[in-house]
């Protein structure tokens with residue numbers, strides 16, 4: 152259970168902490184659990200901002216009851232079930248309550264949760280709702296990370312409630328974020344959820360930065376009492392600038408590809424290039440995603456299975472392509488037994504990334520001197536490209 156906590160006068164955090172969840176979307180590892188934050192704002196009328204994942208509805212309901220709150224409005228910033236999944240229970244418990252959301256969200260709430268249209272009030276970008284003593288302003292921030300998303304701004308207290316945007320999967324009893332602790336979970340969350348929409352995340356960051364925000368209260372993870380930290384981080388992550396780093400996700404069946412990766416890592420380090428290396432048999436997908444946020448180059452290490460890439464390498468490339476990192480260069484290294492089509496297959500999978508493919512290095516069997524020389528040449532090529540960007 153999670154008790155209600157006061158943020159400022161007449162504004163409370165009343166959501167739930169999910170300490171034990173270890174997987175989101177049956178895909179994303181949650182090493183630190185997560186939370187489904189919901190907030191209560193009291194003026195003459197009362198608004199609930201977002202709800203919780205359905206199994207945690209009893210927690211939210213108990214918190215509303217503890218505060219003696221009968222909300223007049225429930226603001227649905229985002230239709231996804233971890234925030235709106237308890238809406239059916241909310242509209243059933245409070246027959247007079249109105250759901251407030253964007254027009255696109257109304258359609259999604261009807262589709263996903265069967266919320267009747269007559270229980271919903273849609274709001275346009277910039278529209279306000281006066282609760283009496285408290286005013287909520289609604290700012291559409293599309294594709295953060297669904298098409299319908301919006302942020303709610305509490306004008307009198309200058310608190311922004313952006314739902315997933317600026318969030319982090321982190322179960323903690325701390326109401327407010329410690330920048331030293333939250334940086335990595337927030338970056339990982341950005342990589343997994345927002346990075347595929349980087350240019351829109353950049354625009355949305357600029358949009359909310361123009362508001363006079365004193366505090367950011369997302370719907371996952373702790374609240375930012377000083378929003379400058381997470382705003383600066385988002386400005387950095389969404390920018391076009393890349394780092395002098397190579398991310399190497401790899402898999403090796405009998406050790407030959409691993410020997411190539413070992414050699415190649417040294418070759419890059421000798422040239423002053425940072426390396427983030429991931430053995431795909433044991434990699435935490437979130438760590439790999441986070442590494443992809445700002446590296447200039449990705450080199451996939453893949454052995455060959457039945458002429459194609461090992462499925463773990465194909466899986467990593469599929470995920471990287473879906474996440475659309477801002478890397479500028481890609482290459483492939485790896486060993487094969489007697490024949491291979493891994494370059495054609497993997498290159499064919501990179502459809503959403505705007506990258507230059509640098510000549511791959513493939514070794515037949517155990518790598519020989521000529522293969523190591525080719526790896527040195529690949530490291531030289533990468534150094535040259537990074538110098539061209541002014542980052543090496």
Ligand code: FEO
Nearest residue numbers: 229231233234315
């Ligand atoms: Fe936290 Fe997109 O839901």
